[in-house]
Amino acid sequence: MSGEGAVGREVPGAEPRRYGHGVLAAFAAGILRAAGVPPDHASVTAERLVEADLRGRTGHGLIRIPLYVRRIEAGSVNLRPRVSVVSEGPTSALVDGDNGLGQVVMTTAASIAIDKAEAMGMAWVGTVNSNHAGAAGIYPAMAARRGLVSIYMAVGNANSMPPWGGNEKLLSTNPIAIAVPAGDDPPFQLDIATTVASHGTIKVAAQAGEQMPVGWVIDADGEPITDPGRAHDGFLMPIGGYKGAGLNIAIGLLAGVLNGAAFGRSVVDQNAELASPTNTGQAMFVMRPGLFRPDGSGAAVAEHLAELRHSGSNRAGPLRLPGDEAGRLEVENLANGIAVPPALVEELNATARRLKTGQLLA
Amino acid sequence: MSGEGAVGREVPGAEPRRYGHGVLAAFAAGILRAAGVPPDHASVTAERLVEADLRGRTGHGLIRIPLYVRRIEAGSVNLRPRVSVVSEGPTSALVDGDNGLGQVVMTTAASIAIDKAEAMGMAWVGTVNSNHAGAAGIYPAMAARRGLVSIYMAVGNANSMPPWGGNEKLLSTNPIAIAVPAGDDPPFQLDIATTVASHGTIKVAAQAGEQMPVGWVIDADGEPITDPGRAHDGFLMPIGGYKGAGLNIAIGLLAGVLNGAAFGRSVVDQNAELASPTNTGQAMFVMRPGLFRPDGSGAAVAEHLAELRHSGSNRAGPLRLPGDEAGRLEVENLANGIAVPPALVEELNATARRLKTGQLLA
Numbered sequence: 001m002s003g004e005g006a007v008g009r010e011v012p013g014a015e016p017r018r019y020g021h022g023v024l025a026a027f028a029a030g031i032l033r034a035a036g037v038p039p040d041h042a043s044v045t046a047e048r049l050v051e052a053d054l055r056g057r058t059g060h061g062l063i064r065i066p067l068y069v070r071r072i073e074a075g076s077v078n079l080r081p082r083v084s085v086v087s088e089g090p091t092s093a094l095v096d097g098d099n100g101l102g103q104v105v106m107t108t109a110a111s112i113a114i115d116k117a118e119a120m121g122m123a124w125v126g127t128v129n130s131n132h133a134g135a136a137g138i139y140p141a142m143a144a145r146r147g148l149v150s151i152y153m154a155v156g157n158a159n160s161m162p163p164w165g166g167n168e169k170l171l172s173t174n175p176i177a178i179a180v181p182a183g184d185d186p187p188f189q190l191d192i193a194t195t196v197a198s199h200g201t202i203k204v205a206a207q208a209g210e211q212m213p214v215g216w217v218i219d220a221d222g223e224p225i226t227d228p229g230r231a232h233d234g235f236l237m238p239i240g241g242y243k244g245a246g247l248n249i250a251i252g253l254l255a256g257v258l259n260g261a262a263f264g265r266s267v268v269d270q271n272a273e274l275a276s277p278t279n280t281g282q283a284m285f286v287m288r289p290g291l292f293r294p295d296g297s298g299a300a301v302a303e304h305l306a307e308l309r310h311s312g313s314n315r316a317g318p319l320r321l322p323g324d325e326a327g328r329l330e331v332e333n334l335a336n337g338i339a340v341p342p343a344l345v346e347e348l349n350a351t352a353r354r355l356k357t358g359q360l361l362a
Numbered sequence: 363m364s365g366e367g368a369v370g371r372e373v374p375g376a377e378p379r380r381y382g383h384g385v386l387a388a389f390a391a392g393i394l395r396a397a398g399v400p401p402d403h404a405s406v407t408a409e410r411l412v413e414a415d416l417r418g419r420t421g422h423g424l425i426r427i428p429l430y431v432r433r434i435e436a437g438s439v440n441l442r443p444r445v446s447v448v449s450e451g452p453t454s455a456l457v458d459g460d461n462g463l464g465q466v467v468m469t470t471a472a473s474i475a476i477d478k479a480e481a482m483g484m485a486w487v488g489t490v491n492s493n494h495a496g497a498a499g500i501y502p503a504m505a506a507r508r509g510l511v512s513i514y515m516a517v518g519n520a521n522s523m524p525p526w527g528g529n530e531k532l533l534s535t536n537p538i539a540i541a542v543p544a545g546d547d548p549p550f551q552l553d554i555a556t557t558v559a560s561h562g563t564i565k566v567a568a569q570a571g572e573q574m575p576v577g578w579v580i581d582a583d584g585e586p587i588t589d590p591g592r593a594h595d596g597f598l599m600p601i602g603g604y605k606g607a608g609l610n611i612a613i614g615l616l617a618g619v620l621n622g623a624a625f626g627r628s629v630v631d632q633n634a635e636l637a638s639p640t641n642t643g644q645a646m647f648v649m650r651p652g653l654f655r656p657d658g659s660g661a662a663v664a665e666h667l668a669e670l671r672h673s674g675s676n677r678a679g680p681l682r683l684p685g686d687e688a689g690r691l692e693v694e695n696l697a698n699g700i701a702v703p704p705a706l707v708e709e710l711n712a713t714a715r716r717l718k719t720g721q722l723l724a
Contacts (some may be wrong), residue, residue, distance in 0.1 A: 014571045087654060089483045093455060094654040103661075124484055128652045149616070168674035178612040190612050192605040203538045240601025243554040246684035249670065250540040250552050254511070256661050258542075260655045264669045285647075292449060292488050293457040293622045300619050308611065309628045312530035319528045322608035 008063045017345065018337030019361060024062060025050045027359055029244040031348070032101075033067055034355035036079050040064075041104045048103035054137035054333045057191065059200020060135035063207065063344055066351050067271065068101070068132075074274035077101060077131060083108050091116055091123045094098045095130075099277045102133030103162055107126040110139045110152075110284050117148055117286035125258035132270055132279040134156045137191030137201075137326065139284055143188040152177040155256040155263055157270040160236040161195060164245040167220060167224075169235065173198045174251040179323075181289055182305055183298030189323025194248040195236040202231045207343050213265030221328045256281035379707065380699030381723060387412045388423060389721055393427055393710070394463075396717035397434045398441050404465045410465035414497035415702075417688040418696045419553065421562020425706055428713050429633065430494075436636035439463060439493060445470050453478055453485045457492075458619055461639045464495030472501045472514075472646055473720045479510055479648035488621035492642040494519045494632055497562075499553030499688065501646055502541030506549040509660075511651045514539040516644040517618040517625055519632040522598040523557055526607040529582060531597065535560045536613040541685075543597065543651055544667055545660030551685030556610040557598040564593045569705050569707070646654035671673035 028046035028268030033039055045068075071077050081100030085093045093112050097105030108260035109125045116123030136152050156172025156316075163170060173193040178186040193201075197216035205212055206228035214224040217234040225234040238244035256263035261281025268278040290296040309318040310321075333339075340348075340361070351358045390408035407430075415423030418613035433439050443462030447455045455474050459467030471487045477487030495501075497552075498514050518528055518534025525532060535555040542550040555563075559578035568590035576586040579596040582696055587596040600606035618625035622644025630640040652658040672678040696703075701709075702723070711722045 045500040087656060089653055092483055092649075092653040121454055122484065122486055124649060124653070128654075149620070151637075162674060163670045163681050163683065166670070166677075170670055170673050176609075178609075180612065180615045186613060188611065190608045192602075192608060196602060196605075238603050240554075240556075240558060241536075243558075243601050244606075246552045246554060247538075247540075249550065249683065250542065253512065253542045253550060253666070254540075254664055257666055258511070258651055258654050258659045260659075260662070264666050287486060289620055291451055291454040292485070292490075292620050294449060297620045300622070301615055304615070304619055304626050308525045308528070308532055311532050312524060312528040315528075319525050321525065322367075322604075328466075335501075 014318075016339035016341045018339050019335060020337050021050055021054060024053065024095060024338060024340070027348070027352070027361060028062055028065055030357045030359045031069065031352050031355060032196055034352075034357040035069045037072070037101065038079065041101060042078075044107050045101045045103040048134045050109065050338070051138045051141070052339050054330050055137065056329040057135035057137065057200070057326070059198060059202075059204045062219060062340065063200070063203055064134070066347055069351055069355070071270065071274050074253070075136070076275050076277050081105070085112065086128075091120045093125045095125060095127045097127055097130035099129050100129070100133035102280060102282075105130040106133035106139055106282055106284075109282065110142050112151070113284045113286040114143050114146055117143075117288060118146070119326070121291050122285070122287040124283065124285045127282045128259040128261045128279065129277070130261070130282055131278050132280060133212070133282060135191065136175040136177035137179070137189055137323075140177045140189060140191075143286045144179040144181055144189065147181050147289070149181065149287045150179050151285045152282070153251045153255040154278060155252050155261060155267065156193070156199065157268070157278055157280060158199060158272070159230075159264075159267050159269065160199070160249070161238060161245070162235060162244040163249065164238070166267045170246050171245070171252065172267060173236065174248045174255070176247075176251055180301055181298055184301040185302040185305065186327045187323065188301065188305060188321065190328060191322070191326070192239075194251060196236055197236060202228050207341060255283040259283070366581050378701035378703050379724075380701050383412055383416060383696055385416065386700060386702070389710070389714070389723060390424055390427055390678050390700050392719045392721045393714050393717060395433065396714070396719040397431045399434070399463065400441065403441075403463055407463045407465040410469065410496045410500055412700070413500045413503070415700050417497070417499065417503075418691040419497035419562070419688070421564075421566045424702065424710060425562070425565055426494070426496070428709055431713055431717070433632065433636050438637050438639050443467075447474065447619060448490075451585040453482045455487045457487060457489045459492035461491055461493065463492050467492040468495035468644055468646075471644065472504050475512070475646045475648040476505050476508055476510060479505075479650060480508070483653050484647070484649040486645065486647045488617070489644045490621040490623045490641065491639070492623070492644055493640050494642060494646060497553065498537040498539035499541070499551055499685075501508060502539045502551060502553075503647045506543055506551065509543050509651070511543065511649045512541050513647040514622055514644070515613045515617040517614050517623060517629065517642060518555070518561065519630070519640055519642060520532065520561060520634070521626075521629050521631065522561070523600060523607070523610070524597060526600070526604040533607070533614065534609050534629060535598065536610045538609075538613055538619070542663055543660055544664040546599065547664040547667065548689045549668060549685065550663065551688060552685065553684070554601070556606045556613060557600055559598060564590050569583075569703060577681075611648070617645040621645070629640070649692035
């Protein structure tokens with residue numbers, strides 16, 4: 001779909017070019033280092049961002065780098081954070097991110113949750129004073145690689161939706177991601193915002209010069225907004241009306257308020273308030289799937305997913321379940337490189353030039 | 363909304379009559395005992411059913427009794443189950459319901475989860491060989507009364523939706539309920555099916571002689587079905603399209619497959635297959651909310667909920683958040699009695715007469 005807003009941004013003949021995963025990660029880390037991020041934190045952050053691009057979650061990949069750099073330059077991110085566990089039990093921890101980059105904080109939190117779950121059966125780890133940590137699904141993917149079930153929830157970084165029936169934007173896209181291992185098969189991996197569209201998806205549409213479908217954003221009179229440049233003037237719509245709006249609040253309480261992180265009026269719009277720390281909250285629950293059935297559940301999960309994929313009639317191929325397309329893209333992108341739209345290449349190169357990294361995407 | 367199907371069922375001048383909570387619970391327990399349920403199990407089941415009615419979840423209240431009796435009479439429910447923990451860790455348990463009534467099995471599972479969470483900080487308890495356990499929200503309500511956070515998930519008892527893009531009904535309404543204590547204020551309590559409408563909601567519409575709104579059920583051609591009597595011919599719609607359909611599968615894996623309970627083709631339609639045990643699965647996660655912030659989170663949750671309720675402008679009163687209406691109804695119904703529609707009174711009395719309980723609703 002190419003809308004009216006696209007014309008001015010189209011570069012004739014410009015096809016997305018493909019870059020190796022390692023090339024992009026090194027390039028991204030170079031930009032972050034040039035912005036002052038220590039090498040280890042730059043590598044972790046770049047790796048998490050490229051993981052999102054690898055899996056097709058391009059709204060939470062390299063497209064975020066220019067914003068991260070602007071926030072770093074505005075002084076709102078702590079480049080030398082002391083990421084530490086401030087309260088701990090056998091199966092729980094609260095990680096204070098000390099306002100470090102979100103990927104650094106959440107990678108630490110996810111690792112702690114995974115280690116505790118392996119030792120104790122399950123664990124819940126929350127974060128406080130964190131920042132935007134990228135695609136929700138990348139943290140459950142870490143647990144799934146270790147054969148663990150997990151649920152990740154986060155408070156989004158800009159309020160864009162009122163509570164159901166209201167008209168003040170106090171809720172964000174609050175995503176939930178769930179991974180369930182499926183034995184020798186790829187895991188089931190759900191990664192959804194509780195709004196119909198996420199900020200990332202809207203960014204991707206804006207950069208591609210596309211219009212948004214009706215149903216993503218409405219204005220104060222309930223009329224659809226389809227220009228992504230005007231998305232911020234309207235309200236995002238929750239999935240399933242009051243149901244998704246309620247689930248969104250539940251996530252805000254569990255990932256934000258339980259940890260002392262921002263929710264409601266205390267949420268900082270990371271795009272508009274560049275100089276303000278966000279106090280983002282996240283939560284990750286991890287569990288060994290073999291706690292219940294003595295023989296484990298991997299094979300049974302795999303069988304049930306296959307049953308769903310091959311169900312019904314009159315179709316060309318298997319149905320796509322959550323995570324299937326991301327998994328397929330990951331394999332394809334690892335083999336052939338990740339396609340990066342020309343407008344994003346240009347924007348990233350402009351950032352790299354300005355920061356004098358000495359590295360550009362060809 | 364009163365649709366065309368209502369005319370034949372309307373009883374002129376018949377207003378719902380109100381009955382005390384204790385009267386209804388005793389009446390329901392009497393029917394169950396007359397059907398052969400031991401007194402303790404009859405009491406627990408009746409209490410859980412009336413709790414649903416008290417909170418306005420009438421689709422999972424007394425309206426279910428005639429079906430339960432039919433299933434008992436068809437021999438598909440074990441009236442003398444040995445409900446037992448078949449695998450256990452410090453923070454986990456699998457409860458084998460031995461095909462007992464779902465409320466009995468889930469009340470046991472919820473109690474174990476609550477006790478373990480109080481002792482260990484958190485716990486996840488699953489069920490296998492359970493049955494329909496009523497309104498999802500009544501189990502988190504048990505945990506909330508003890509000041510605990512909880513998440514309940516269940517595999518529904520009739521497949522009514524295909525996986526996204528498919529046309530074979532392999533998914534049920536798979537509900538999720540979440541409660542978060544709010545200090546001295548009533549807790550936040552979400553209780554949603556992951557379909558736009560639940561079987562219970564459709565039952566209520568059918569008994570009231572009402573039509574269903576467009577968007578609840580579609581036929582194989584994607585056209586809306588609005589006659590609740592024809593709901594079974596169509597597909598329920600998931601909340602948020604592929605997102606809700608994915609969340610529905612996640613719940614099926616976590617509440618069903620992890621426990622060795624039914625999911626997909628192994629789900630038994632409890633209405634159509636009266637003589638078949640359902641092997642229903644449920645899961646309940648319970649956690650102490652004070653694991654993270656040293657001062658606990660109750661007051662902060664209460665403040666944030668108040669902020670949401672009183673947000674925005676131009677409204678007559680506070681916004682209703684998930685659980686607010688249920689909480690209001692509970693207070694009102696405890697004080698004034700529970701309104702039971704005449705058609706349901708008649709159906710319950712017919713069941714009571716047939717079983718010769720000696721008790722009828724006036």
